[in-house]
Amino acid sequence: MESSSIGKVPIRERTFLTAEWRYLAMLNYEFDPEILRPYVPMGTELDSWDGKTYVSMVAFLFQKTRVRGLAIPFHENFEEINLRFYVRRKGPEGWRRGVVFIAEIVPRFAIAAVARLFYNENYVALPTRHKLDLTKPNPTTDYEWRFQGCWNRIHLKTEGSAQLVEEGALEEFITEHYWGYAAQKNGGCVEYRVEHPKWRVWQAEEALLECSVKGLYGEKFVPFLNAKPSSAFLAEGSEVTVYGGRRI
Incomplete structure (x- = not known):
């Protein structure tokens, strides 16, 4: 029996994945909510901050990955780049604040295939690479x-x-x-919980996105993601646990 950090409500869950998420570069864009409504999974609604709707481009390192306790050779450490927005759903303990992924990029086909199989998440396998300069007090990430x-x-x-x-x-x-929501092909929705401590963040002095937005995400995303982000920061990250999903 695991205890949820959201409202301290006991939820019977099985660990699906453990890992470390490190050095999360987060570029955040204010969006027209009407653009996102077709992507909102059944049973959830768009979440907002200060009356504004946000979409985030997020890039980070997946490290020490274990799926149901097992390390898969050559699939433990890799980059992920995702485009996500924010929703909420009313649970017995109150609002559950969650994320929905427009698309998630990883470097290996097997990783993408597992995520599509278990959650119907929008994963795609593309070559990736990264460069981190951690030699100074102010990290630089690419x-x-x-x-x-x-x-x-x-x-x-x-x-x-x-x-x-x-x-x-x-x-x-x-x-x-701390929740993830994935629309299903039959029109339903899968809900799963993600657990991690609060993260420290560095504010961004420079933030740049160079991206084939139309080809990856569609033309309607172009004017928003080609604009200057409303905010940008680097999150230090931590160990994380992703629990098994359930239909809602």
Whole structure:
């Protein structure tokens, strides 16, 4: 029996995946909610912060990955790049704040296949690479993925020191959604819980997205993701646990 960190409600769950998520570059864009409504899974509704709807480009390192306790050779450490937005669902303990993925990019086909099989998540396998400069107090990160013969990139240069996010801040809204929701082919929805401690973040001095937005996500995403992000920061990350999903 695991105990949920959301409202301390006991939920019988089985661990699906454990890993470390490290150095999460997060570029956050204010979006027209009407663009996102077709992607909202059944049983959930769009979540907002300060009356605004956000979509995030997120790139990070998956490390020490275990699926149901087992390490899969050559699939333990890799990059992931995803485009996500935020929803909520009313549970017995109150609102469950969650994320929905428009698309998730990983470097190996087997990783994408497992995620599609168990959650019907929108994973795609593309070549990826990264560069981290951690020699200074202000880390610099570059995450890249190759699509249609061109390298796309998220670049983030930080400033200041890493700090725990303030309660009620946009950074808290972005980082502290502890549920995932995935629409199913039959019109239903799968809900799963993600557990991790609060993260420290560095604010961004520079943030850059170079991306084939139309080809990867569709033309309607172009004007939003080609604009300057509303906010950008680097989250330190931590160990995480992803629990098995259930239909709602």
